[in-house]
Amino acid sequence: MPPKVKITKEDIIKTAIDIVRDKGAEAINARNVAAVLNCSTQPIFSNFENMDELKLEAVAEAERIFVEFLNKEIDKGEYPAYKASGMAYIRFASEEKELFKLLYMRDRTNEDMKAESELNNQMKGMVKDNVNLTDDIAQLFHLEIWACVHGIATMLATSYLELDFSFISKMITDVYQGLKKQFEGD
Numbered sequence: 001m002p003p004k005v006k007i008t009k010e011d012i013i014k015t016a017i018d019i020v021r022d023k024g025a026e027a028i029n030a031r032n033v034a035a036v037l038n039c040s041t042q043p044i045f046s047n048f049e050n051m052d053e054l055k056l057e058a059v060a061e062a063e064r065i066f067v068e069f070l071n072k073e074i075d076k077g078e079y080p081a082y083k084a085s086g087m088a089y090i091r092f093a094s095e096e097k098e099l100f101k102l103l104y105m106r107d108r109t110n111e112d113m114k115a116e117s118e119l120n121n122q123m124k125g126m127v128k129d130n131v132n133l134t135d136d137i138a139q140l141f142h143l144e145i146w147a148c149v150h151g152i153a154t155m156l157a158t159s160y161l162e163l164d165f166s167f168i169s170k171m172i173t174d175v176y177q178g179l180k181k182q183f184e185g186d
Helices: 009-023 030-037 042-047 051-076 081-095 097-104 114-130 135-157 165-185
Strands: none
Touching (some): 009 097, 030 042, 051 081, 081 135, 114 135
16 A cells, blocks of 8 residues: 655645635635645644634745745845835735735734834834934834835735836835935925
8 A cells, every 4th residue: 555645734835825826815725725735624634723823824934935035136136125125015016916915915903013013123224224314204204105115016916007117116216215305304
């Protein structure tokens, strides 16, 4: 008798990510994952306590994919790091629409936002390094830029608009320069 094929936790998470990419986050369920893996639901519930745990792992994997995406964009050196982070966010929304929606377009009411707070502080630090501002003004500057970046990303992720990335780059520069001029004058 041939040995049983062992389905690993990583296989299940990868499959959940593939399902999100193909059908959206709402399609993650035990039956769909099992169908893709060509197995029963038993390996899923042997590796995860429940579907919520699998969904959390899928979010964590999507975050890892985004961070890899972000680091590649920064490492290209095409833009300064702060702008590269915004361009990466927008490019991720365009190229990984469903993963973007999973990460940034879900209800986060009961989530611990510590990691996002740390990232926000890093971004605020980049602004302060580039523009001579107080902490409070740097925070406002970053949030105003990020509202613009998130708006563009959301429009691309939902196929509301299609924009050329050179045009997006100009838009981001214009907003940045306008805010810089406004806040340096204060």
